[in-house]
Amino acid sequence: MSDRGQGANFLAGLGSLGRLICIPMALKAALDLQVFEIIASAGAGSHLSSSEIASRIQTTNPNAATALDRILRMLAAASLLSVTTRPCHSTSERAYGLTPDTLSLVPNKEGVSAAAILRLVTNEAVVKSFYGLKHAVVEEGCVPFDKLHGENFFKYAAKESRVNQVFNEAMAAGSAIAFEEVFKVYEWFKEVRELVDVGGGWVLHDWGDEYCEKILKNCWKALPGEGGKVIVVEYVLPEELGNNAETFNALIPDLLMMTLSPGGKERTLAQYEDLAMATGFSKTKAFPISQGLHVLEFLKN
Incomplete structure (x- = not known):
């Protein structure tokens, strides 16, 4: 050239x-x-x-x-x-x-928008943590946020009211936006007799496999033998990467988890199936919703 x-x-x-x-x-x-x-x-x-x-x-x-x-x-x-x-x-x-x-950054008639999520990922405490992303590669077990701030994200947010507010608003907005799409496709909620929210929100992607297995094993024990299931709503990593919303909707929170949470990560469908089988569930069903968002059912029997 x-x-x-x-x-x-x-x-x-x-x-x-x-x-x-x-x-x-x-x-x-x-x-x-x-x-x-x-x-x-x-x-x-x-x-x-x-x-x-x-x-x-x-x-x-x-x-x-x-x-x-x-x-x-x-x-x-x-x-x-x-x-x-x-x-x-x-x-x-x-x-x-x-x-x-x-x-999408303008509140709709219910007052929900994606603005809260953008405020979280551009929050100064979060952005500064990304400057240390390389440490997650060169130091075993390093969480860049913890290394920078001297404590984990949740302890930090408990002391910093503005960060706590931004985080809670982002979680509420993310759930509202996601479930608006979920209810368009996934109809099992209409038949449910008893529903328990475990962990509050996007709990599995916050943790590594060891902690996820503990959570799921406790769920398995608590479920009834007949018809019991765990319902997981998460973005699923596609097997083939592309320059599209399906890929980036999983890759972006994956890097956020790498920066903020010990062991947190997004997973492929196969990895979720492995988690379910390792914790005693007999079958997994996947329901693609929109732009990489999935509902996963882990069936006890």
């Missing part, structure tokens, strides 16, 4: 790799500034200029609209906002609208 070709590849790499940090930070800034809610308040399909949006933000910066536009154009280039151009005095200006991705 010629030096000119190598240079072009280098420049292309700068654009592809550099945006991996710039886009999440631009997205967080827009979320903190309530940009998406401001656009949504103008009505479905509306587009607002950075000046119109900035006029709704409390600021002492006379150049707020210009600074905001630099953030919004990055999000538009990443297809996280739609953009149109319209006349403005003797020139033109950009106006920005929501896409399906950013619309």
Whole structure:
């Protein structure tokens, strides 16, 4: 390859790799500034200029609209906002609208949105922990969050009220969003006579196999012999990786667990089946829901 070709590849790499940090930070800034809610308040399909949006933000910066536009154009280039151009005095200006991705960050009629999840993964205490991700490779048993903060995530959150609030809001939003899809496909809940929530939320992916086996063995003991089952709702790692939502919906929490939780990880369907068999369950049923989300049944008999 010629030096000119190598240079072009280098420049292309700068654009592809550099945006991996710039886009999440631009997205967080827009979320903190309530940009998406401001656009949504103008009505479905509306587009607002950075000046119109900035006029709704409390600021002492006379150049707020210009600074905001630099953030919004990055999000538009990443297809996280739609953009149109319209006349403005003797020139033109950009106006920005929501896409399906950013619309998901606006509370629905039940007050639920994905914004709480984004706030958790971009929380400073979490992001700083990712700087130590390499230690999970070079130090046996190392949890980057614990190494940085000197204690595990749950002890830290118990002392830091803001982190605790962000975490609880993210868990509530994640459950609400997931179960809205679950109820569209999985109908067994209509027949259930008695249902117990074990662990509260996404409990299996928080732990390694040893602890998951303890949890499941206790569930097996508590279940009735006839018709008893454990119902697991988790994202399942696909056997073949792809550049798609199904893959990333499992890989993203997998790296989060690697950073925050001792032994926590996402699993393939085969790995869940192995867990079930190792703890006495006779059969596993899988119900694909949407975008990698699955309902798994571990049947006692």
